[in-house]
Amino acid sequence: xxxxxxxxxxxxxxxxxxxxxxxxxxxxxxxxxxxxxxxxxxxxxxxxxxxxxxxxxxxxxxxxxxxxxxxxxxxxxxxxxxxxxxxxxxxxxxxxxxxxxxxxxxxxxxxxxxxxxxxxxxxxxxxxxxxxxxxxxxxxxxxxxxxxxxxxxxxxxxxxxxxxxxxxxxxxxxxxxxxxxxxxxxxxxxxxxxxxxxxxxxxxxxxxxxxxxxxxxxxxxxxxxxxxxxxxxxxxxxxxxxxxxxxxxxxxxxxxxxxxxxxxxxxxxxxxxxxxxxxxxxxxxxxxxxxxxxxxxxxxxxxxxxxxxxxxxxxxxxxxxxxxxxxxxxxxxxxxxxxxxxxxxxxxxxxxxxxxxxxxxxxxxxxxxxxxxxxxxxxxxxxxxxxxxxxxxxxxxxxxxxxxxxxxxxxxxxxxxxxxxxxxxxxxxxxxxxxxxxxxxxxxxxxxxxxxxxxxxxxxxxxxxxxxxxxxxxxxxxxxxxxxxxxxxxxxxxxxxxxxxxxxxxxxxxxxxxxxxxxxxxxxxxxxxxxxxxxxxxxxxxxxxxxxxxxxxxxxxxxxxxxxxxxxxxxxxxxxxxxxxxxxxxxxxx
Amino acid sequence: xxxxxxxxxxxxxxxxxxxxxxxxxxxxxxxxxxxxxxxxxxxxxxxxxxxxxxxxxxxxxxxxxxxxxxxxxxxxxxxxxxxxxxxxxxxxxxxxxxxxxxxxxxxxxxxxxxxxxxxxxxxxxxxxxxxxxxxxxxxxxxxxxxxxxxxxxxxxxxxxxxxxxxxxxxxxxxxxxxxxxxxxxxxxxxxxxxxxxxxxxxxxxxxxxxxxxxxxxxxxxxxxxxxxxxxxxxxxxxxxxxxxxxxxxxxxxxxxxxxxxxxxxxxxxxxxxxxxxxxxxxxxxxxxxxxxxxxxxxxxxxxxxxxxxxxxxxxxxxxxxxxxxxxxxxxxxxxxxxxxxxxxxxxxxxxxx
Numbered sequence: 001x002x003x004x005x006x007x008x009x010x011x012x013x014x015x016x017x018x019x020x021x022x023x024x025x026x027x028x029x030x031x032x033x034x035x036x037x038x039x040x041x042x043x044x045x046x047x048x049x050x051x052x053x054x055x056x057x058x059x060x061x062x063x064x065x066x067x068x069x070x071x072x073x074x075x076x077x078x079x080x081x082x083x084x085x086x087x088x089x090x091x092x093x094x095x096x097x098x099x100x101x102x103x104x105x106x107x108x109x110x111x112x113x114x115x116x117x118x119x120x121x122x123x124x125x126x127x128x129x130x131x132x133x134x135x136x137x138x139x140x141x142x143x144x145x146x147x148x149x150x151x152x153x154x155x156x157x158x159x160x161x162x163x164x165x166x167x168x169x170x171x172x173x174x175x176x177x178x179x180x181x182x183x184x185x186x187x188x189x190x191x192x193x194x195x196x197x198x199x200x201x202x203x204x205x206x207x208x209x210x211x212x213x214x215x216x217x218x219x220x221x222x223x224x225x226x227x228x229x230x231x232x233x234x235x236x237x238x239x240x241x242x243x244x245x246x247x248x249x250x251x252x253x254x255x256x257x258x259x260x261x262x263x264x265x266x267x268x269x270x271x272x273x274x275x276x277x278x279x280x281x282x283x284x285x286x287x288x289x290x291x292x293x294x295x296x297x298x299x300x301x302x303x304x305x306x307x308x309x310x311x312x313x314x315x316x317x318x319x320x321x322x323x324x325x326x327x328x329x330x331x332x333x334x335x336x337x338x339x340x341x342x343x344x345x346x347x348x349x350x351x352x353x354x355x356x357x358x359x360x361x362x363x364x365x366x367x368x369x370x371x372x373x374x375x376x377x378x379x380x381x382x383x384x385x386x387x388x389x390x391x392x393x394x395x396x397x398x399x400x401x402x403x404x405x406x407x408x409x410x411x412x413x414x415x416x417x418x419x420x421x422x423x424x425x426x427x428x429x430x431x432x433x434x435x436x437x438x439x440x441x442x443x444x445x446x447x448x449x450x451x452x453x454x455x456x457x458x459x460x461x462x463x464x465x466x467x468x469x470x471x472x473x474x475x476x477x478x479x480x481x482x483x484x485x486x487x488x489x490x491x492x493x494x495x496x497x498x499x500x501x502x503x504x505x506x507x508x509x510x511x512x513x514x515x516x517x518x519x520x521x522x523x524x525x526x527x528x529x530x531x532x533x534x535x536x537x538x539x540x541x542x543x544x545x546x547x548x549x550x551x552x553x554x555x556x557x558x559x560x561x562x563x564x565x566x567x568x569x570x571x572x573x574x575x576x577x578x579x580x581x582x583x584x585x586x587x588x589x590x
Numbered sequence: 591x592x593x594x595x596x597x598x599x600x601x602x603x604x605x606x607x608x609x610x611x612x613x614x615x616x617x618x619x620x621x622x623x624x625x626x627x628x629x630x631x632x633x634x635x636x637x638x639x640x641x642x643x644x645x646x647x648x649x650x651x652x653x654x655x656x657x658x659x660x661x662x663x664x665x666x667x668x669x670x671x672x673x674x675x676x677x678x679x680x681x682x683x684x685x686x687x688x689x690x691x692x693x694x695x696x697x698x699x700x701x702x703x704x705x706x707x708x709x710x711x712x713x714x715x716x717x718x719x720x721x722x723x724x725x726x727x728x729x730x731x732x733x734x735x736x737x738x739x740x741x742x743x744x745x746x747x748x749x750x751x752x753x754x755x756x757x758x759x760x761x762x763x764x765x766x767x768x769x770x771x772x773x774x775x776x777x778x779x780x781x782x783x784x785x786x787x788x789x790x791x792x793x794x795x796x797x798x799x800x801x802x803x804x805x806x807x808x809x810x811x812x813x814x815x816x817x818x819x820x821x822x823x824x825x826x827x828x829x830x831x832x833x834x835x836x837x838x839x840x841x842x843x844x845x846x847x848x849x850x851x852x853x854x855x856x857x858x859x860x861x862x863x864x865x866x867x868x869x870x871x872x873x874x875x876x877x878x879x880x881x882x883x884x885x886x887x888x889x890x891x892x893x894x895x896x897x898x899x900x901x902x903x904x905x906x907x908x909x910x911x912x913x914x915x916x917x918x919x920x921x922x923x924x925x926x927x928x929x930x931x932x933x934x935x936x937x938x939x940x941x942x943x
Contacts, residue, residue, distance in 0.1 A: 030607035035942055039601055040662075041649045042942055047930050048904040055827030056895075057638075058624040079611070079637045081621035104611070232940045240930035249941055273700075274603070275610035296606040297670060297704045298614035363924035404902035404919060423898070424891040427871035431864065435778040443923050471615035 001026070001291055001308045003278045003320070006108020007575040008311030008559030010256035011166060015583030017270045021590055024271050024303065025261075026293055028312070029076055029104035031274035032111070034251035034258060045111075045247030049405040051075050052245040053419055061086075063467055065093035072409075072419045073098055074112065074245060076105040082471040085315065087479040087522055094465075098416045099524050100479060102313045105247070106274050107257035109313065109526065110572060114244035114369030115218035115253055117172050118393050118569035119163050119181040119577075121378045122156035124453065127565050130380070131389050138387040139485040145389045148345075148456045150564040153536045153545035154581070160184055162577040162584075167216075170576060171224040171254040174216030180375035189222045191371075192239055194398075197362035197446050198371035200505030201396040204448075207504040208497075210376035215395045217368050218254035218572070219243070227259045239366045241402035256576075276301075279472060281308060281324040283332040286553045294472065307554040307590060311579070314528040314561040318343050318462040319477040321532065321549075321557075326464065326475070335551035342542050343462040346481060347530035347566040350392065350491045351523070352516025353449035354499035359508030361443040364402035370395045377450070377497055378568050388490050392452025392568040394498060401445050415523040445512075448501050450494040451527075452568050455484040462531050483518055491516035527571050532561040546585040547578070558582050595686035596712040598648070598662050602697045605666065605708045608644050609697075612637045613668055613734075624830035626736065633736050640826040642666055642734035643750050647943045648712055654933050654942050661752040663713045666734065667694055667723055670705040676726045679707045683721025686711070691724055715754045720747035737825060751822070753906035760824045760832065765839045766817050767856040772842070773816040775863040776897040779918065780812045787921055788812060791914045814918075819900030819909030831892060837882055838889040842866070845877045905935065906943075 002009045005027040016023050032044035045051065053072045060081050061067065071080050077098060078084075084096035102109030123130050127149040131137070137145050164185040173189040191214040194202075205212045221238060223230045229251055231238060238252055251258040264270050275296035282290040288308045295301050310317045321342060325333035336342055373395035376382065383391040401407040412422025423429065429437045460482065464475035499514035517523040535541030538550040547562050549555040558579045560571050567574055613636050620627075623634035633639040648660040665681045680691035694707035713719065720739060722729045731738055732748040739749045751759055758766060774780045779788050824832045846855035850862060869875040870890040878886055900909030902916065910916060913935060919925045928936040932943030 030610065031603055032607060035940075038604075040598070040604075041651055042647050044604075044607060046647075046904075046943070047932075047941060048906070050899075050903060050907060055823065056831075057622075058830070060621045060624070079622075082615065082617075082637055237929055237938070237940065242930060275606050275614075294614065295704070296610045296614060296699050297668075297706060298616065361923055363926055365925055365927060366929065404915070405899055408898045420895055424894055427867070427890065427894075430776050430867055430894075431778065431860070432781060434776070435781060435784075438778070438919070438922070442919065443925065469617075471617040473616055 001303065001305045002311060003291070003309065004108060004311035004313070004317075004559065005106045005261060005272065006102065006256055006311065006313065006559070007110050007572045008313070008579050009108075009309065010260040011169070011576045011579035012309060012558055012583030012586065013270070014169065014260050014264060015580060016586060016590070017264050017267050019587050020269060022269045025273070026276045026278055026291070027106050027272065027274050028277040029106060029274065031106040031272070032076070032247060035249055036251065037262060043249030045249045047240060047242045047246070047249065049403055052406070053409055057081070059096055061096050061468060063094065064096045065089065066095045070420070071098060071417065074103070076103045076111065076247070077101055078104055083476065084468060084470070085477050085479060086465050086468050087481070090521055095522070097522050099522050099526065100315050100528050102526055102528070106261065106272065107255035110218070110255035111247045111257065112245050113218075113572060114399065116370055116395065116570045117167070117170070117174070117216045117218045117573040118373065119179075120567035120569055120574050121180050121375070121391070122182070123380055124390065124565065124567045125152040125154070125156050125159070127151065127390055127453065136384070136387045137389055137486060138489040141485070144457070144484065145455050145486050148458070149389065150456065150533070150535065152564060153534060159577055159581060162580040163573065165580055166573055166576040169226045170218055170259045171220040171227060171229070172216045172218055173221040175214040178211035178213040178375070180378050188216060189220055189224070192221055192235060192368065194371035195239075195362055195364060195367040196360070197358055197364060197443070198396055198398060200356070200358050200446060200509050201372050201448060201501060204501035204503070204505040205372060205374050208376070208500055210374040210501070212372045212374045215370035215373040217370065219368055220252055220254060224259075227263050229258060236366070239368055241365045241367050241399045243367075243369045243399045277472070278320060279323070279474065280320065280327050281305070281332065281555070283328065283335070283552070286335065286551060288552060288555045305554070307556070307586065309556045309558050309582070311557070311559040313559050314346070314531050315462055315477045315479065317557055317559055317561045318346075318531040319464065322462075322464050323474055336549060338551045339539055339542055341533070341540070343531050344458045344460070345456045345530045345533050345564065346460045346462050346479070347454050347456060347563060348481075348524040349527045349566055350452040350454050350487050350494070350516065351449065352491050352495045352498070352514070352518070353447055354495060354502050354514035355445060355447040355512045356502040356505065357440065357444045357510040357512060358446055358505070364398060364443050367398040367402060369397065369399045371398055372396050377494060386493050388493060389455065389486060390453035390490070390565070390568055392450045392494055394448060394450045394494070394501070397447045397449055400447055401441070404442070407441060415520070417522055446502070448498040450498055451570055452490055452494055454566050455487050456530065456565055457484060482521055488518040491518045527560070527566070529560040529563045529566045529571055532557045533564040534562045535564060547582045556582060556586070595690065595692045597692065598710040598712055600662070600664060600708070600710045602699070605664065605697045605706060606699065606704065608641065608664065609666065609668070609706055612639070612641060625833065626830035633734065636734070638827070639734050639736050640829065642732065645750065645752055649942055658934055659715055660712050661715055662710050663750065663752065664708055664710040665694060665723070665732070667707040667725070668705055668734070669707060678724075678726055680724045681709065681721055682724060683719050685713045685717070685719040685721065713752050715752045716756060718749065718751040718755060718757050718759060720749050722747055736829060751825070755822065755908060756818055758821050760821045761817070761835070764843070765835070766821065768839055768843055769820065769835070770813045770817045771856045771858065772863065772893060773820075773897045773900070774813040775860055775867070776894055777813065777816065777901050779814055780860070784918065785812050787918060788814060788914050791917045792912055795912060814901050814914040815905070815909040815911030816897050816900035818911065819903060819907055820896050822908040823896065834889055834892055838886070841879060841883055845875070848877060
């Protein structure tokens with residue numbers, strides 16, 4: 001029984017199904033098919049800007065400080081009035097947020113993501129060792145960085161074969177040379193021609209001696225045998241800018257549905273039930289025995305559980321375990337809370353970057369999500385030189401602001417809660433001012449981002465909200481988190497590196513600015529990690545090294561919740577590789 | 591123009607995909623009422639009731655070009671609240687021969703009735719239709735669809751319109767004319783050189799192109815379908831803003847008539863509108879009756895969001911008429927939108943819309 005069909009749930013499902021085990025997968029969201037899969041030849045995903053960010057709605061959740069405000073969500077993101085995430089803002093007041101949700105659809109977040117599929121570095125998995133005895137860390141007066149750093153219970157070498165396998169079955173394009181992440185096998189498909197606007201990024205990286213590579217992206221550029229997918233004859237038509245925040249009608253973006261689940265959908269030992277929302281787990285002693293869920297129209301149903309894998313994305317997985325514990329305090333509750341750490345050490349990424357306006361306008365509508373990446377700031381010597389505890393990946397974004405409406409609605413809006421606000425607040429964009437705005441920006445904006453480890457802190461946590469309920473009457477997730485002073489130092493350094501790339505990008509590049517999510521507590525880049533970390537010590541972790549809940553025989557968590565540190569790159573590929581690793585461990589036990 | 595119904599087969603998965611997120615729930619809270627419903631309207635309890643009936647792309651399995659003039663319209667009835675499970679549900683409307691009901695079918699999950707009934711029919715784009723459901727012989731308006739109209743005979747019917755519809759459904763002529771003036775000044779298309787360009791776009795659409803893209807190129811004006819987009823979004827997804835438009839268009843009409851006696855507000859020069867915008871941006875508009883509408887700035891921002899969207903949205907939503915907005919961008923900048931967009935609107939050979 002696997003709950004969730006995204007990066008955490010799908011890969012291990014494949015391992016189990018191929019080995020002949022019976023697998024039932026429950027997915028809360030709909031099963032939206034590609035043109036070739038759908039009986040009527042049409043996809044439920046459209047190349048339509050209103051699918052990424054739809055109509056305005058109003059927040060009506062009682063008790064929220066942002067009640068009455070506008071919000072905008074995509075067609076596969078939850079409605080905030082039905083299923084809000086609530087976070088505690090810096091003013092101490094609670095606000096509902098669209099941040100922290102991945103997509104609710106078969107394939108999960110991999111349906112809407114930009115597809116950036118970087119590995120973590122070997123050092124990302126051993127940050128306790130890396131930082132042991134250091135006295136040179138910036139802005140860490142209380143020594144928390146070293147104290148809270150944890151090595152993963154698996155090394156890069158142990159995870160590496162699963163990275164390679166994930167890259168093979170998912171279907172990526174990119175280049176390997178110049179990466180700081182050793183690989184035992186090569187499964188990248190060739191990248192497409194970079195968007196011309198990325199020239200300045202390549203030039204800036206070169207000027208700074210940053211060794212660059214084509215960003216690995218989960219989009220196939222050639223026919224992909226493992227999933228049976230084929231590409232259009234003209235490969236360049238794969239680039240449409242309907243990438244990040246759009247599902248792909250053609251199935252070329254390698255989400256877990258098209259790459260992993262659909263190819264085995266007709267297997268007799270695999271069943272996928274879409275539109276089914278698991279409400280809680282029930283246990284008897286050390287075994288989870290039943291999974292309670294709501295069917296597509298809300299009817300209560302129960303299935304007997306053999307082995308249960310929870311993979312609903314970190315916040316929702318933690319919430320499901322908390323709700324199951326609350327329903328059975330002495331049984332499930334006592335076991336799942338044995339370490340007292342469930343929900344704690346919730347993580348996201350230190351995230352930020354820089355942007356500029358280039359002199360030579362490009363057609364950004366013909367692009368994938370990113371062209372160039374560098375591990376320059378992930379190298380151990382660089383990290384030490386900077387007095388930082390960990391490094392991060394840097395890559396440029398090409399699909400942002402590529403289409404006319406997205407240019408406006410993301411104008412000076414750093415997160416999805418602020419969609420449209422920047423553009424609307426700038427009332428000079430009218431008539432001739434509108435034309436100036438387009439002249440200055442359309443096809444000329446380029447940005448470079450970094451993605452880096454956030455310091456693990458026990459008080460950054462997921463709880464059940466004391467009063468807010470979802471449409472089923474269940475307590476919603478309550479996100480309580482803040483940045484460490486070292487996080488801010490790290491983000492300042494990395495934002496400046498991104499800024500340098502653009503400032504060295506060549507003649508005529510107008511630097512716009514640099515910054516990070518530091519100082520904001522809502523923005524989480526939709527990389528939700530931790531909250532049920534794995535480890536070797538049952539007192540210091542929620543999951544054992546195979547991602548099994550310590551006090552249960554048959555309960556596993558396979559999404560990003562297992563991470564004790566958040567890695568210096570986008571997390572999806574690592575979640576997929578770990579899912580394959582957990583699947584392998586399960587084979588030995590079933 | 592009544593024609594026999596052409597029923598389209600959609601599987602249960604398709605229908606449930608359009609139901610679960612919006613309809614399934616325990617909560618009775620009216621959390622989806624943003625001011626668009628009368629008190630007590632049960633639609634306030636479900637999410638995005640405006641989605642019903644579902645208006646989707648049609649494909650005949652062979653030709654994207656031949657399929658383009660049609661939509662697939664899916665009627666959905668949820669019997670879970672009924673006192674007794676109905677034995678028969680059908681739909682009758684102006685999209686087919688009257689008195690020829692089209693039966694809805696039970697939608698199953700795991701071989702059991704889900705409570706949902708549905709049927710999908712082919713309806714031409716660009717049309718407005720009224721319909722009713724017949725549930726065990728009793729005629730009812732669609733309990734989900736918020737679009738209800740009262741016909742001349744005083745009876746209420748449910749209404750829907752298909753993609754690219756140019757028939758006004760929300761705003762009256764006077765409102766549309768003033769709105770056209772306001773919107774065109776927000777956008778760059780009224781600048782003389784752009785105005786010529788946009789006119790050229792429409793004039794270059796020959797008869798064949800018009801028929802191919804029917805009915806997406808219609809209005810030869812400088813607001814490139816923005817008014818029509820607003821007319822449609824106020825009927826469906828953002829019906830909660832209808833009162834904003836009604837109140838503010840009336841206020842602005844009165845205010846401009848008072849400022850420029852004897853002149854038609856929709857014919858005023860650019861400076862008159864630009865002055866008004868400057869005042870609205872600061873929320874201090876001379877002569878604005880705040881008792882009738884509190885914040886002119888709020889309305890300006892709403893109008894700007896809708897104008898921006900309507901100018902460059904996919905034409906299925908009623909704006910970007912004849913793709914003039916995209917053509918304008920393409921004329922000025924490298925922007926080869928056609929490669930990604932379905933034929934015959936665009937030139938993608940793979941994507942069907």
